[in-house]
Amino acid sequence: MRRFALVLIVALPLAVLRAEPAGAQERAYFNTYDHYLEEPGNLEIAVASTNGLPKNGNAAYSAPWLELEYGLTGWWTAELYLEAITTRGDGNGFTGWRWENRFRPLRSEHRVNPVLYIEYEHTNEASRIQKEIVGSGAIEYEPIADLRAVHTHELEAKLILSSVVGLWNISENVIFEKNLSEAEGVEFGYSVGVSRPIGTLASGTSCHFCGENFVVGVEAYGGLGSTEDFGTAEQRHYLAPIVGWHVTARMTIKASAGIGLTHASDHALLRVGVSYELPGVRR
Amino acid sequence: MNRWCVFAMAALFQAAWIGALPAQSGHQDPSWVAPDRAASMPNPLAGRSELADGGRKVFEQRCTQCHGDDAQGTSRAPNLLSRRVQAQTDGALFWKISSGDTRAGMPTFSYLPAPERWQLVLHLRSLANVR
Numbered sequence: 001m002r003r004f005a006l007v008l009i010v011a012l013p014l015a016v017l018r019a020e021p022a023g024a025q026e027r028a029y030f031n032t033y034d035h036y037l038e039e040p041g042n043l044e045i046a047v048a049s050t051n052g053l054p055k056n057g058n059a060a061y062s063a064p065w066l067e068l069e070y071g072l073t074g075w076w077t078a079e080l081y082l083e084a085i086t087t088r089g090d091g092n093g094f095t096g097w098r099w100e101n102r103f104r105p106l107r108s109e110h111r112v113n114p115v116l117y118i119e120y121e122h123t124n125e126a127s128r129i130q131k132e133i134v135g136s137g138a139i140e141y142e143p144i145a146d147l148r149a150v151h152t153h154e155l156e157a158k159l160i161l162s163s164v165v166g167l168w169n170i171s172e173n174v175i176f177e178k179n180l181s182e183a184e185g186v187e188f189g190y191s192v193g194v195s196r197p198i199g200t201l202a203s204g205t206s207c208h209f210c211g212e213n214f215v216v217g218v219e220a221y222g223g224l225g226s227t228e229d230f231g232t233a234e235q236r237h238y239l240a241p242i243v244g245w246h247v248t249a250r251m252t253i254k255a256s257a258g259i260g261l262t263h264a265s266d267h268a269l270l271r272v273g274v275s276y277e278l279p280g281v282r283r
Numbered sequence: 284m285n286r287w288c289v290f291a292m293a294a295l296f297q298a299a300w301i302g303a304l305p306a307q308s309g310h311q312d313p314s315w316v317a318p319d320r321a322a323s324m325p326n327p328l329a330g331r332s333e334l335a336d337g338g339r340k341v342f343e344q345r346c347t348q349c350h351g352d353d354a355q356g357t358s359r360a361p362n363l364l365s366r367r368v369q370a371q372t373d374g375a376l377f378w379k380i381s382s383g384d385t386r387a388g389m390p391t392f393s394y395l396p397a398p399e400r401w402q403l404v405l406h407l408r409s410l411a412n413v414r
Contacts, residue, residue: 039348040388041359074385108315109382109393164393200396204336212399249344279348 026252028215028244030271031132032193034171035113035162037104038071041280045069048273050129054266058141061087063095063128067275075104083129091144096123096151098131102160109164117158117173125150130269132156133223134177134189136234138264153180167196169217185227193219195242208247215244219256222265237261238269250277315384317375324374328401338406341399345392354410360389369411376404 026044027034038044046067053060065083072078079100086092100119125140126147134156140147155178162171175189195217203210222237224230240258247253251274258269328334342354349360356362363369368376380400383391392400 034394036391036394037385039390074383074388074390104385107385109391113391167396169394197394197396200398201334202337202341202399202402204333204340206340212396 026244026246026254026275026277028195028217028242028252028254029171029191029193029219030240030242030254030256030273031130031173031221032171032191032219033102033115033117033158033160033162033173034169034193035104035115035160037075037077037102037115038069039279040071040074042071043068043278044275045278046273046275048271051270051272052128052130052139052266053268053270054139054141055260059088059090061085061090061128063130065129065131077102081129081131083123083127085126085128085144087144090141093126093144093148095127095129095148096121098123111163113162115160115162117156117160119156119158121152121154121156123152123154124148125152132158132173132175132177132189132191133221133236133238134175135184135187135223135226136229136231136236136264138234138236139266151181154178155180167200169193169195185229187226188224189222190224191219191221193217193242195219195244213246215242215246217242221258222261234264235262236265238265240269240271250279251275312384312387315379315387317371317378317382321378322372322375324372324377326373326377326401326404328398328405329373332405332409334402335405335409337399338402338404338409341395341403342406345395346403349388354407363407364411369407373401373404373408376407377401380404 027036030048046069047064048067049062049064051060051062063083063085065081067079067081069077069079081098081100083095083097084093085095098119098121100117103116105114105116124147126144128139157176159174160171162169171193173191175191177187177189195215197212198214198216199211202212207213218239218241220237220239223235225232225235238258238260240256242254242256244252244254253274255272258271260266260268349357350363351357354363361368377400379389380403381391381393383389
């Protein structure tokens with residue numbers, strides 16, 4: 001077993017760092033979507049985690065998720081999410097799944113590129129990945145077992161607008177979410193991000209630490225109340241610098257440090273993720 | 284309804300679509316034409332042939348999956364060394380790389396910095412010259 005682990009530790013990074021052809025652009029954002037869809041026939045596998053540092057002495061938590069993103073056509077990408085939670089002392093467990101679809105209605109690039117997003121979520125109240133934040137109110141810090149017993153079905157829609165200005169990507173998402181399990185009205189949220197690559201010219205040789213392989217930026221996201229409660233007092237908002245590293249053409253590692261801006265927000269949301277793209281799953 | 288039934292129905296629905304939809308086509312779409320203003324743009328890196336190597340690397344990373352290692356096309360995307368492609372201006376090729384064509388499955392590469400996209404154009408021209 002130890003030998004197997006040693007082989008994995010040595011061989012995996014070598015296999016990953018080998019120069020590889022084929023690859024799409026994995027966005028550096030965690031919450032914000034831009035207008036780039038998965039390439040048709042490609043499957044991207046990603047694992048990521050939201051690590052929360054709450055206020056008021058509540059237990060820190062880590063909410064990992066698995067993401068499978070598939071390019072159905074040039075204008076349609078589908079994703080499946082499986083998510084979980086682990087806390088320091090409050091318990092852990094599976095928190096649900098999400099099925100999302102993104103559609104790009106325009107054929108080619110424009111000043112502002114719209115993408116329509118629709119997602120069905122079957123999660124429970126213990127879900128803390130916070131891929132989007134909507135409505136108002138702080139996270140409930142009760143034992144995970146109790147929260148997992150409360151299931152929710154939600155339908156979510158986003159209008160994604162994304163532009164390229166020089167080297168910068170500027171993306172804005174407006175979020176609408178309807179809880180189908182409870183009468184909460186329609187909840188609103190937002191996410192905006194700007195990012196840019198560090199390098200501008202591709203070097204002629206293979207390199208892992210060149211500026212061209214790094215993307216930096218910042219995103220802001222939060223809830224904007226609901227049709228039944230539009231007050232700003234208990235809203236959560238975060239500001240998060242982000243960095244993405246395209247380790248190879250297929251593999252991206254990204255991280256962000258979200259700082260809570262309001263009373264209802266956690267102190268910080270630290271996120272890290274790694275994705276790997278399998279080209280041409282379907283020819 | 285049981286949550287797993289909902290999940291299974293959604294999965295079946297999308298599996299059906301995956302089977303039914305063509306991923307990409309190797310045919311060129313005659314209606315996909317660069318606007319005049321874009322087509323008339325000169326390559327700012329023209330004459331800097333040393334930068335074509337960077338274009339080759341980007342081509343190997345982003346384009347060979349569909350256009351083939353030698354750029355001569357596959358069932359998924361057309362031959363980039365064909366007369367029809369090479370007759371287009373640098374600006375038109377740059378526009379097509381940047382803009383993509385969602386109908387034909389050509390991705391949008393505007394996330395690459397503009398100089399890298401011009402390097403790709405340099406590389407495509409160098410391939411045609413070698414040929």
